[in-house]
Amino acid sequence: xxxxxxxxxxxxxxxxxxxxxxxxxxxxxxxxxxxxxxxxxxxxxxxxxxxxxxxxxxxxxxxxxxxxxxxxxxxxxxxxxxxxxxxxxxxxxxxxxxxxxxxxxxxxxxxxxxxxxxxxxxxxxxxxxxxxxxxxxxxxxxxxxxxxxxxxxxxxxxxxxxxxxxxxxxxxxxxxxxxxxxxxxxxxxxxxxxxxxxxxxxxxxxxxxxxxxxxxxxxxxxxxxxxxxxxxxxxxxxxxxxxxxxxxxxxxxxxxxxxxxxxxxxxxxxxxxxxxxxxxxxxxxxxxxxxxxxxxxxxxxxxxxxxxxxxxxxxxxxxxxxxxxxxxxxxxxxxxxxxxxxxxxxxxxxxxxxxxxxxxxxxxxxxxxxxxxxxxxxxxxxxxxxxxxxxxxxxxxxxxxxxxxxxxxxxxxxxxxxxxxxxxxxxxxxxxxxxxxxxxxxxxxxxxxxxxxxxxxxxxxxxxxxxxxxxxxxxxxxxxxxxxxxxxxxxxxxxxxxx
Amino acid sequence: xxxxxxxxxxxxxxxxxxxxxxxxxxxxxxxxxxxxxxxxxxxxxxxxxxxxxxxxxxxxxxxxxxxxxxxxxxxxxxxxxxxxxxxxxxxxxxxxxxxxxxxxxxxxxxxxxxxxxxxxxxxxxxxxxxxxxxxxxxxxxxxxxxxxxx
Numbered sequence: 001x002x003x004x005x006x007x008x009x010x011x012x013x014x015x016x017x018x019x020x021x022x023x024x025x026x027x028x029x030x031x032x033x034x035x036x037x038x039x040x041x042x043x044x045x046x047x048x049x050x051x052x053x054x055x056x057x058x059x060x061x062x063x064x065x066x067x068x069x070x071x072x073x074x075x076x077x078x079x080x081x082x083x084x085x086x087x088x089x090x091x092x093x094x095x096x097x098x099x100x101x102x103x104x105x106x107x108x109x110x111x112x113x114x115x116x117x118x119x120x121x122x123x124x125x126x127x128x129x130x131x132x133x134x135x136x137x138x139x140x141x142x143x144x145x146x147x148x149x150x151x152x153x154x155x156x157x158x159x160x161x162x163x164x165x166x167x168x169x170x171x172x173x174x175x176x177x178x179x180x181x182x183x184x185x186x187x188x189x190x191x192x193x194x195x196x197x198x199x200x201x202x203x204x205x206x207x208x209x210x211x212x213x214x215x216x217x218x219x220x221x222x223x224x225x226x227x228x229x230x231x232x233x234x235x236x237x238x239x240x241x242x243x244x245x246x247x248x249x250x251x252x253x254x255x256x257x258x259x260x261x262x263x264x265x266x267x268x269x270x271x272x273x274x275x276x277x278x279x280x281x282x283x284x285x286x287x288x289x290x291x292x293x294x295x296x297x298x299x300x301x302x303x304x305x306x307x308x309x310x311x312x313x314x315x316x317x318x319x320x321x322x323x324x325x326x327x328x329x330x331x332x333x334x335x336x337x338x339x340x341x342x343x344x345x346x347x348x349x350x351x352x353x354x355x356x357x358x359x360x361x362x363x364x365x366x367x368x369x370x371x372x373x374x375x376x377x378x379x380x381x382x383x384x385x386x387x388x389x390x391x392x393x394x395x396x397x398x399x400x401x402x403x404x405x406x407x408x409x410x411x412x413x414x415x416x417x418x419x420x421x422x423x424x425x426x427x428x429x430x431x432x433x434x435x436x437x438x439x440x441x442x443x444x445x446x447x448x449x450x451x452x453x454x455x456x457x458x459x460x461x462x463x464x465x466x467x468x469x470x471x472x473x474x475x476x477x478x479x480x481x482x483x484x485x486x487x488x489x490x491x492x493x494x495x496x497x498x499x
Numbered sequence: 500x501x502x503x504x505x506x507x508x509x510x511x512x513x514x515x516x517x518x519x520x521x522x523x524x525x526x527x528x529x530x531x532x533x534x535x536x537x538x539x540x541x542x543x544x545x546x547x548x549x550x551x552x553x554x555x556x557x558x559x560x561x562x563x564x565x566x567x568x569x570x571x572x573x574x575x576x577x578x579x580x581x582x583x584x585x586x587x588x589x590x591x592x593x594x595x596x597x598x599x600x601x602x603x604x605x606x607x608x609x610x611x612x613x614x615x616x617x618x619x620x621x622x623x624x625x626x627x628x629x630x631x632x633x634x635x636x637x638x639x640x641x642x643x644x645x646x647x648x649x
Contacts, residue, residue, distance in 0.1 A: 352612050353586055355640065358543040359527050382587060382612050413552055415527065415543035425555045453556050455509060460558070462538055463551040464504035464511035465518050466529045467562035470542045470549065472515065473523075 001319050002026050002077045002101070006070045007041070009081030010060060012373035012389055013297070014041035017079050020311035029073045031066060033059035035381035040373050047073055054383045060084045063091055067098045077101040077318060083385070086294040089114060103318040105272045105293050112268045113291040119268075123288045126267045128260045131279065131287040133200035144181050144199055145174065151201045157181060159188035160196035167191060170202060203287065205439035206279035208232065209244050210292075211261035212302045214313050215271045216323040223258035224302050224310075225332055230438040231427070233350050238420070238443065239427070240298035241337040242305045245398065245436025250284045254332075257286055264288065272317050273299075273310055279440075297340065297390070300369055304336040304394035335401040338392040339424045341414070343380045346423035346447075352386045355379070358416030363408035367394045367401075380417055388419065398436065402428050426450050505561040506551075513562075546641045579628060582621050582645045584638040588612035593634055593645075599627045601647060608632045608644045625649040 004027040007014050014030060018041060021028045030045030035054035042048045049069040052059035059065070061084060070078060078100050080086035089110040095102035104110070113119045123130050132151040137160045138144040148155045148171070157180055159167025167188030169180040185195040208229045215221030228244035229237040247254055261276035268291075275296050280286040299310050308325070317323065344350045360376045372389035380386060391412060393405035406428050409421060427433055430446060502513045520532040531538040541552040549560040588610035595607045606618035607627075625647040632644040 351586075351617055354612055355545065355587070358545075359525075359541050361528075361541075382589070410555065413539075413541050415541045415550060415552055416545060418557070422555050422557065455507070458533060459538075459553055459556065460506045460509060460511050461513075462519060462521075462531045462533060462540060463553055463558045463560055464502075464506050464513050464562065465521055466531065466540045466542055467549040467551055467560040468502045468504055468513045468515060469518065469521060469523075469529070470527070470544075471562045474544075 001321070002315065004029060004047075004073065004075045004077075005103070005315070006031065006066065006073065006075035006078045006100070007045070007081065008060065008066050008078050008085055009083070010036055010039060010041055010373070010384065012371045012387065013081040013295070014039075015044060015373050016371050017081060017311060018044050020309065020315065024312060024315060026315070029069065029075050031060070031069055033383070035383055038378070040375055040378070049073065054381060056084060056383065063094060067094070067100075070098065070100050075100060077103055077315075079103040079314070080294065082294050082297055087114060087292070101318050103272070103314055105270050105274060109265075109268045109270045110293045113270075113274075113293055116290055119264075119291055120288070122267055123264055126263050128264045128288050129286060131200055131203065131289075134198050137196035138181075138199050141178060141181055144197070145177060147199045148174065148177060151199070154202040154204065156200045156202040157184040158198045158200060159184065159192055159194070160198055161188065161192035161194040167197070203279050203281060205441060206230075206281055207244065207246060207438055208237075208277065208440050209246065209257065209280045209286065210275045210277045210296075211257050212296070212299070212310070213261055213265050213270065213274045213276065214308075214310065214317070214323065214325075215265065215274075216317045217271050217320055218322050220323040220325075221262055221266055221270065222323070222325060222327045222330065223262050224306050224308060224330055225254055226257060227296075227298055227301050228438060229298065230440050231443055232440055233443045233447075237298065237340070238342075239337065239339045239424070240301050241335065241398070241401070242301045243332060243335060243398075244280075245438060246280060246282065248436070249282075253280070253284055253286070260286075260288070264291070273314050297387075298338055300371060300390060300392045301336045301338045304369065304392060305332050305334060306330055307333065334394055334396045335398040336392055336394040337398075337401045337405050338390050339405065339409075340387055340420075341389045341391060341412075341424075342420050343386040343388055343417040344420055345418045346420045350420065353418035354382050354386065355417040357388075357414060359413065360415075361411065361413040362389075363391065363411035365408070365411075367404050368392070368408045369394070388414065388417075399434070402434065423450075502562060506558050580621070580623055580625065580647045580649060581643045582607055582619060582647065584610055584619065584640055584642045584644055586610075586612060586640045588617070588638060590632045590634050590636050590638055590644075591616060593630060593632050594618075595627045595630065595645060597627050597630055601625060601627060610638060610644075619644060621645070621647055623647065623649055 006029040007017050018028045028045045030042050030048040031051045032042045033054045051065040085091040089107045092102040093107035120130050154172045157169040167184050169184040171180045189195040209226050212224040226244050227240045227242050229240045231239035273295050275292040277289040278286045343353050345353050356379045362370045369392040374388045393401050395401040395404045500515045504511045522530050524530045527542050529540045543550045551558045551560050591611045592609040603624045606620050608619045610617050628646045628648045
């Protein structure tokens with residue numbers, strides 16, 4: 001096992017990794033930028049080193065500085081966390097050149113699965129379903145008609161050269177196809193200089209479900225079940241859970257998706273932790289999207305339900321130890337739900353709200369896990385992702401987990417920055433959420449029907465009274481103020497001077 | 500002593516001589532007992548206003564001592580409106596120049612924070628009196644970006 005591990009990351013994930021290292025008796029080396037000198041991960045690590053200015057391109061993405069720190073501090077491995085350098089095959093390969101172990105999959109597996117087209121090809125070769133569609137652009141209308149008939153309506157037309165919604169058309173029937181192909185082609189030509197069009201099956205209201213994988217270098221590779229991550233805003237996950245509510249009606253789906261993910265990872269020569277992302281529909285169809293070749297933000301959900309510590313396993317696997325777990329050893333107990341607490345304003349399009357955290361109350365009690373990267377007095381920097389903490393609840397079943405997470409949210413409070421806590425309180429009380437009818441457009445729809453705060457005269461009166469008292473007690477004293485309002489320390493001081 | 504306190508946009512009168520049962524239990528954290536119920540209120544002073552968290556709700560409260568200052572009307576002067584940065588960020592683009600006519604809801608400055616760009620809009624129509632935002636500069640929350648004569 002390693003003696004000392006450098007953590008090439010920041011925030012809550014760096015704190016999470018330091019905790020695992022300490023549990024295994026391994027020393028930790030934190031790295032930090034200008035903005036992070038006082039960050040929680042720096043406070044908690046055994047050793048720490050400055051690596052540059054606040055922008056990540058000048059610090060957390062600087063391989064040369066990270067390797068330099070690894071050398072001077074004598075680290076024998078590097079954990080990249082998520083984001084930053086975690087899915088950079090070049091970095092993974094360079095670790096070997098610098099004599100340190102990269103805690104993650106082999107560089108060539110990252111390379112093979114990192115390219116979307118390569119990963120899609122590998123999936124098809126191994127019988128893992130992908131969203132049906134054309135690999136090559138549909139040259140003529142006849143081709144488009146034939147392909148659309150094959151894969152079934154509705155279909156989506158996409159510009160081969162582009163993105164960002166330009167040249168995209170939803171087509172529900174064959175009657176609409178001709179004009180849609182014409183419009184999409186000319187739009188694509190204007191936007192990207194190429195009129196080539198792909199056709200893909202449109203998955204209506206899909207769920208986003210992913211499979212957690214873990215493997216060692218001795219050929220053991222297993223899955224730890226699914227996480228449903230359909231709750232997204234701006235294509236970013238905000239709430240994740242295991243089991244997926246879909247498994248209630250389709251319990252066989254976990255094994256089918258798990259086996260597909262294991263097959264694909266095996267074909268890519270995978271080891272260590274990784275996640276295969278899929279779109280799924282209520283009929284039980286699923287389609288491979290992409291592979292995340294790293295630890296995920298939402299890994300606590302899986303840890304709580306399976307009782308497996310993914311970071312411990314990552315460290316053991318990277319050190320060459322066998323996994324010590326077979327697929328049949330994995331059991332899923334109860335339900336876990338995680339919400340990501342961001343410094344952002346849910347009433348104004350989830351816009352980031354940086355600033356100084358003045359007060360922070362973290363929830364506690366049975367079945368509650370907090371993975372936080374902040375503390376009261378911490379200035380949330382402008383330079384990085386505005387996630388403050390993750391709050392995860394684990395209970396016997398989904399309704400109990402929802403109730404427990406709501407209870408934890410009731411205890412949780414952050415002041416100084418605006419957070420999305422109130423959004424989660426409302427979401428978890430939503431009847432449609434409770435029924436588990438989730439899809440990737442759910443949050444956008446929910447925001448529209450989210451109940452607004454109805455002014456309450458008692459709360460108004462209490463808030464006004466508290467603000468007035470707070471103002472009176474915190475503003476500097478007036479010269480002619482009532483002497484009784486001087487602090488006892490001041491009175492004591494004056495008395496001692498009169499003696 | 501009676502204070503007039505604004506809670507969101509609602510006026511609430513507070514008599515400091517006849518307060519409800521309120522105790523500061525931690526710095527900035529108040530326990531209130533009212534009508535037999537227990538409430539926890541957290542106060543933070545952010546951008547010249549108090550933000551009070553209670554029951555998961557976030558109320559913007561403007562409480563100023565009536566003996567210290569006349570009630571402030573932030574951002575509004577004689578026919579002039581100051582468009583301010585709601586949060587700290589870097590000025591990416593200035594969309595108007597001095598003398599331009601602007602319509603209510605028109606974007607005037609683009610501010611970036613945490614890799615997200617936000618177009619700051621003027622709430623009212625008028626003529627741009629001055630532009631204080633400088634491209635590339637960092638604006639603090641509450642900083643005046645553009646002033647508009649109505």
